[in-house]
Amino acid sequence: MSADPFLADPFVEPRAINGRAPDVFKPGAWLEMSQYDDNDEVDFVVVGTGAGGGPLIARLAEQGFSVVGFDAGAYFRPLEDFASDEIEQQKLYWLDERIIDGANPIRMGGKNSGKAVGGSTVHFAMVSLRFRPEWFKSRSQLGYGADWPLDWREMWDYYRRAEKALSISGPVNYPWGPHRPRYPYRAHELNGAAEILARGAEAMGYKWTATPLATVSAPHGDSPPCVYRGFCRFGCSTNAKQSQLVTFIPRGIAAGAEIRDLAMVGRIDTGPDGRATGVHYHRQGRWRFQKARNIIVAGYAIETPRLLLASANDRYPDGLANSSGLVGKNLMTQANQAVFGVMDQEVRWNKGPPSLSITEHWNYNDNKDFHGGYCWMAQGPLPVEWASIVTGSRKRWGAPLREEMMRYNHQVGLKMVGEMLPDERNRVTLTDEVDQYGLRIPRITYSWGENDKALIQHALGEMHRSMELVGAKDIFRQEDDTNHLAGTAKMGSDARDSVVNADCRSWDIPNLWICDGSIFPTTGGVNPSLTITAISLRTADRIKALANRGEL
Amino acid sequence: MTDRFPGYDVLAKRRTPSWNEPTRQVVNRRLAVPREPRFLTSDLFVVLDAVCQRIVPQPKDRPPVPLAALVDTKLFTNLQDGFRYAEMPDQGEAWRRGLAALDEAANTHYQLGFAKLGGEQQDDVLRRMESGELAGGALGDMPAKLFFEHRVVLDIVTFYYANPTAWSEMGYGGPASPRGYVRIGLDRRDPWEAAEAYEGDDAKARRENGFVG
Ligand SMILES: Cc1cc2nc3c(=O)[nH]c(=O)nc-3n(C[C@H](O)[C@H](O)[C@H](O)COP(=O)(O)OP(=O)(O)OC[C@H]3O[C@@H](n4cnc5c(N)ncnc54)[C@H](O)[C@@H]3O)c2cc1C
Ligand code: SF4
Numbered sequence: 001m002s003a004d005p006f007l008a009d010p011f012v013e014p015r016a017i018n019g020r021a022p023d024v025f026k027p028g029a030w031l032e033m034s035q036y037d038d039n040d041e042v043d044f045v046v047v048g049t050g051a052g053g054g055p056l057i058a059r060l061a062e063q064g065f066s067v068v069g070f071d072a073g074a075y076f077r078p079l080e081d082f083a084s085d086e087i088e089q090q091k092l093y094w095l096d097e098r099i100i101d102g103a104n105p106i107r108m109g110g111k112n113s114g115k116a117v118g119g120s121t122v123h124f125a126m127v128s129l130r131f132r133p134e135w136f137k138s139r140s141q142l143g144y145g146a147d148w149p150l151d152w153r154e155m156w157d158y159y160r161r162a163e164k165a166l167s168i169s170g171p172v173n174y175p176w177g178p179h180r181p182r183y184p185y186r187a188h189e190l191n192g193a194a195e196i197l198a199r200g201a202e203a204m205g206y207k208w209t210a211t212p213l214a215t216v217s218a219p220h221g222d223s224p225p226c227v228y229r230g231f232c233r234f235g236c237s238t239n240a241k242q243s244q245l246v247t248f249i250p251r252g253i254a255a256g257a258e259i260r261d262l263a264m265v266g267r268i269d270t271g272p273d274g275r276a277t278g279v280h281y282h283r284q285g286r287w288r289f290q291k292a293r294n295i296i297v298a299g300y301a302i303e304t305p306r307l308l309l310a311s312a313n314d315r316y317p318d319g320l321a322n323s324s325g326l327v328g329k330n331l332m333t334q335a336n337q338a339v340f341g342v343m344d345q346e347v348r349w350n351k352g353p354p355s356l357s358i359t360e361h362w363n364y365n366d367n368k369d370f371h372g373g374y375c376w377m378a379q380g381p382l383p384v385e386w387a388s389i390v391t392g393s394r395k396r397w398g399a400p401l402r403e404e405m406m407r408y409n410h411q412v413g414l415k416m417v418g419e420m421l422p423d424e425r426n427r428v429t430l431t432d433e434v435d436q437y438g439l440r441i442p443r444i445t446y447s448w449g450e451n452d453k454a455l456i457q458h459a460l461g462e463m464h465r466s467m468e469l470v471g472a473k474d475i476f477r478q479e480d481d482t483n484h485l486a487g488t489a490k491m492g493s494d495a496r497d498s499v500v501n502a503d504c505r506s507w508d509i510p511n512l513w514i515c516d517g518s519i520f521p522t523t524g525g526v527n528p529s530l531t532i533t534a535i536s537l538r539t540a541d542r543i544k545a546l547a548n549r550g551e552l
Numbered sequence: 553m554t555d556r557f558p559g560y561d562v563l564a565k566r567r568t569p570s571w572n573e574p575t576r577q578v579v580n581r582r583l584a585v586p587r588e589p590r591f592l593t594s595d596l597f598v599v600l601d602a603v604c605q606r607i608v609p610q611p612k613d614r615p616p617v618p619l620a621a622l623v624d625t626k627l628f629t630n631l632q633d634g635f636r637y638a639e640m641p642d643q644g645e646a647w648r649r650g651l652a653a654l655d656e657a658a659n660t661h662y663q664l665g666f667a668k669l670g671g672e673q674q675d676d677v678l679r680r681m682e683s684g685e686l687a688g689g690a691l692g693d694m695p696a697k698l699f700f701e702h703r704v705v706l707d708i709v710t711f712y713y714a715n716p717t718a719w720s721e722m723g724y725g726g727p728a729s730p731r732g733y734v735r736i737g738l739d740r741r742d743p744w745e746a747a748e749a750y751e752g753d754d755a756k757a758r759r760e761n762g763f764v765g
Contacts, residue, residue, distance in 0.1 A: 080574065081574060082572075082574060082729070083572070083574040083575040083577075083578040083727070083729075084570075084571070084572070084575045084726070084727030084728050084729045085575055085578050085579070085714065085727065086714055087582075087710070087711075087714045088574075088578040090631070093634055094634055095631070095632045095633065095634040096632070096634070097632060097634075097635070097636055097642075098634065098635045098636070099635075099636055099637075099638050100635045100636065100637055100638065101637070101638035101639075105635075105637060105638075106635075107633075107635055108633075108634045108635035109632075109633050109634025109635055110634065113634065189736060189737075190736075190737065191736040191737065192736070192737055192738040192739070192740070195737060195738050196738070226732075227728075227729075227730065227731065227732030227733070228732040228733045228734070228736050229728035229729050229731075229732030229733065230728065230732070230733070231728065231729065237572060237574075237729040237730070238729065238730060238732075345738050345739045346738070346739050346740075346741065346748065347738060348725075348736075348740075348741070348745065350724065350725065351725075351732075351733040351736040352733070352736045382724075383713040383714075383718060383719065383722065383724055384710050384713045384714050386713075387709045387710070387712070387713040388706060388709065388710065391701075391705045391706065391709055392701070392706075395682075397606075397607045397608075397705055397709070398606060398607065398608075398609060398675070399609055401607075401608065401709065402608065402609070402611075402721070405713070405718070405722050406556050406721065406722050406723070408722045408723065408724055409722075409723050409724075409746075409748065443638070444635075
């Protein structure tokens with residue numbers, strides 16, 4: 001990759017090496033870091049350093065375990081490495097080839113997968129929402145999907161801890177759901193696009209609020225307040241964004257964890273007793289093996305099942321943790337359709353984080369003829385993304401495209417995050433093609449169900465009405481977009497129909513854990529990362545409790 | 553096409569706190585991309601160049617964006633998208649076949665190579681590809697429609713809108729780090745953003761755009 005003019009130097013050599021790791025807050029500075037030998041049998045190997053892996057790395061290290069966190073991606077220094085540029089910053093994404101098919105293939109890459117120390121949170125949009133309590137029991141309480149083996153009251157407590165750890169900026173009173181404490185930081189000011197969402201919601205008689213966001217509205221530690229530059233989805237060059245890279249990862253290193261960047265885990269081995277023994281990983285041009293007492297996989301909904309399936313051996317011919325046959329199945333994405341229009345006023349929607357206001361009206365209202373919920377948020381796509389929407393949804397090219405692009409500063413839009421239902425036919429499998437590490441490339445198969453389509457149409461109609469009510473002109477719909485991922489290693493209370501238990505421990509192999517977005521039995525109608533982080537914090541506590549009882 | 557942001561040049565901010573050093577370097581590299589093809593043959597590169605001019609006809613009064621060279625560089629460096637439709641070959645192969653197919657179709661319908669056709673005729677051939685009418689031949693089993701939507705339009709348009717010329721003509725603020733924005737509400741403009749010309753006040757917008765920096 002070093003020869004690539006679009007990508008620069010964090011890819012050439014690992015940065016977290018020789019007992020030190022980058023200090024992301026100070027140009028050129030380093031943090032002291034523990035370093036383990038491949039032959040040290042560490043307490044925990046964590047594969048993936050994102051929303052799921054990051055908090056576990058920090059909390060397990062803080063509880064005294066020896067921990068090594070692996071990430072295939074680079075260790076960025078945001079202050080030095082991040083340009084304000086949509087193409088250059090693709091270096092944050094998982095761009096390795098994946099084959100997509102099905103009736104509604106999911107476009108991968110920047111829309112849904114990160115590859116960096118900090119995972120997808122390095123370029124996520126920071127929207128930090130709690131599930132509606134009933135979603136943890138959607139089968140028994142709402143009649144669809146599956147029940148989680150978790151209690152929402154316990155989750156409410158872990159959400160609070162996650163919000164504190166990430167210094168979430170949000171409103172004093174959140175309009176939906178059971179009481180939650182006020183957010184640690186004050187809500188951000190609304191930008192033009194967010195004001196328009198609010199006007200539209202009010203005209204419809206729906207509540208709205210400033211969106212709880214993981215970017216600070218006042219200084220926190222070494223993070224300065226957000227400067228409203230609006231490149232959040234391309235990496236925050238100021239460190240205002242509370243990604244894993246600037247929160248839990250440095251905490252983990254301070255507590256004695258080791259991070260290995262540019263380290264791709266290709267296989268997990270198991271021993272004669274059936275327990276996992278360590279991981280094969282590729283770093284600095286060669287394959288190595290790290291011994292471990294426990295392995296936690298946190299590579300997100302494509303890479304997690306890919307690794308488990310690729311680790312098949314004589315004892316586990318269908319892949320690890322797969323006695324239920326569910327590894328790779330029930331992949332879920334979220335509906336991310338949008339309605340756009342043009343205002344007379346100058347909106348300049350690129351200023352500030354993209355989703356400064358939200359309405360969760362249809363997450364908490366069950367008066368509808370389909371299952372699941374959705375919310376919608378204000379939008380602010382930058383020029384390259386906006387051009388791809390205009391070409392994709394309106395089939396514009398040539399002079400009409402340029403003409404339309406010149407209305408950019410007047411453009412406004414609403415974008416949904418909608419719940420899609422689990423379906424075993426939506427899945428991740430392995431192809432026979434291999435990638436640059438010689439590992440089999442995943443195939444991702446996805447088709448929307450009837451319920452998904454009904455939910456999308458309902459949302460498009462509602463967002464369209466809202467745009468009309470604010471006086472937007474030349475309204476059009478973006479019908480095909482999807483974003484976040486979930487599922488493929490489902491959590492449950494029965495080994496026959498789930499992969500892990502409530503503690504994210506696999507049913508089949510007691511020292512193999514999975515803790516990331518892939519354990520979701522259902523995906524809810526909000527962005528997933530806060531829920532992943534809350535579960536990760538809970539899992540760390542559960543591991544400690546089990547260890548105390550000698551049950552690891 | 554009328555200039556809605558007369559006198560606005562996003563590059564005037566290059567030396568201001570809106571551009572950090574990594575951004576300056578990235579944009580410099582992009583503007584300095586080698587103009588000769590490194591991945592495509594020169595024959596196919598000529599077709600690509602002609603296609604680029606139809607997909608994004610460029611403004612006459614701003615520096616031209618070397619679109620064909622940027623697309624060729626993407627293929628040369630194999631900067632991937634992160635996914636591939638099961639029915640599509642990899643991007644380099646897709647472009648090779650697709651460009652050859654456009655040339656083929658131009659010959660079938662107009663007895664001339666694609667690059668030699670007039671603009672209207674080129675658009676006609678492109679529309680045949682867009683509608684999926686073209687099939688077989690150089691395309692092989694690659695679906696024309698998917699190639700058009702996913703490769704032709706996206707690759708070319710992406711590179712156009714990643715350039716100062718495009719940012720300036722659309723009145724976009726461009727890079728913004730470490731200086732972001734202060735006035736973010738409706739109808740508010742920071743002095744370092746483009747001023748739009750509304751009916752008859754061209755001169756006012758031009759004057760304000762002269763202060764952008
Ligand atoms: C553009 C974008 C915007 C988003 N916006 C929001 C938002 O506003 N709010 C929200 O809640 N969510 C958002 N998300 C989703 C959120 O970022 C993810 O749901 C969340 O980060 C997933 O957490 P994870 O731990 O499962 O995986 P990730 O955070 O993706 O972390 C997985 C990590 O594992 C590494 N990895 C994978 N396999 C291996 C391997 N074999 N060896 C070594 N390393 C490996 C990867 O490199 C990656 O760094 C957004 C996502 C994207 C892409
Ligand atoms: S708008 Fe705020 S959070 Fe987003 S990139 Fe800029 S400073 Fe970071």
